Amino acid sequence: MTADRVRATVGVVGELLITAGVVVGLFAVYTLFWTGVETAGEQQALEREFESTDPEPPEPSVEAAPPQAPPPQATPEPLPGDAYARMRIPRLGEDWNWIVVQGVDLADLTRGPGRYPDSAEPGQVGNFAVAGHRATYGEPFAYLDRLEPGDEIVVEREGQEHLYRVSTSYVTGPDDTAVLAPVPREPGATPRTAVITLTTCHPRWSSEERLIVHGILVGTSSTPTATGTQT
Amino acid sequence: MYGWIWNHLPGPTVLRVLLVLSLIAAVVGLLFTVVFPWAVTWLPGQDVSVE
Numbered sequence: 212m213t214a215d216r217v218r219a220t221v222g223v224v225g226e227l228l229i230t231a232g233v234v235v236g237l238f239a240v241y242t243l244f245w246t247g248v249e250t251a252g253e254q255q256a257l258e259r260e261f262e263s264t265d266p267e268p269p270e271p272s273v274e275a276a277p278p279q280a281p282p283p284q285a286t287p288e289p290l291p292g293d294a295y296a297r298m299r300i301p302r303l304g305e306d307w308n309w310i311v312v313q314g315v316d317l318a319d320l321t322r323g324p325g326r327y328p329d330s331a332e333p334g335q336v337g338n339f340a341v342a343g344h345r346a347t348y349g350e351p352f353a354y355l356d357r358l359e360p361g362d363e364i365v366v367e368r369e370g371q372e373h374l375y376r377v378s379t380s381y382v383t384g385p386d387d388t389a390v391l392a393p394v395p396r397e398p399g400a401t402p403r404t405a406v407i408t409l410t411t412c413h414p415r416w417s418s419e420e421r422l423i424v425h426g427i428l429v430g431t432s433s434t435p436t437a438t439g440t441q442t
Numbered sequence: 443m444y445g446w447i448w449n450h451l452p453g454p455t456v457l458r459v460l461l462v463l464s465l466i467a468a469v470v471g472l473l474f475t476v477v478f479p480w481a482v483t484w485l486p487g488q489d490v491s492v493e
Binding site for chain 1: 443444470473474478481482483485486487488489490491492493
């Protein structure tokens, strides 16, 4: 009787261990592969959302306005998770093309890189700040460490294309909110230029530190698609 | 454990195989839609913003 019971117990324990192994394996598949599939689906939906709302043809008078001019029409603040802008970073690949969403909560960042809600708008004087995953969920910022000074960061929003060039990148602590200041690292200073800030985790697969990339606006033009729709 | 489940499934072998497959599908579906999305937030590297 005892020998049978031992055998049965060992059998159940063995089955549970095998089950646990299979579940861990499935979790690895989920983390490394499936989150990317889900994010790719979200990006397709965001792409349609962006294309349907974004190319508002810019008013002709706006194009000659200096970058310091206030936005021509007050656009309502987008809701968390909504498509906000398109970002392209040629250094990370010609097809590196992401729809940035509004917000940096975990739920927002599963859809794509997210804009810090209180940061400046692209092209505006101040600091336009974006966070993105470096691993899982399509890992948009996986290779952010490859950016070098002078590399292009292109941001499209509302029919305008803003070209930034990378100025610096460095690693800092997870609570270093000074990188988001209108003048990065100088909280309280009055901004005179438009800058962009990208944040992600560092090292990859760790939350110990943050990798920060700053860029400076070098030019704004209307997007070819936006002008093309004007007749 | 799995033997016990197999023995308690009704019907001929073909039906049992179909039932087992649908059970597996249900469990995997639950893992991918509920359990894993919760578990992944505990992985390191999920905090990408400064705050």
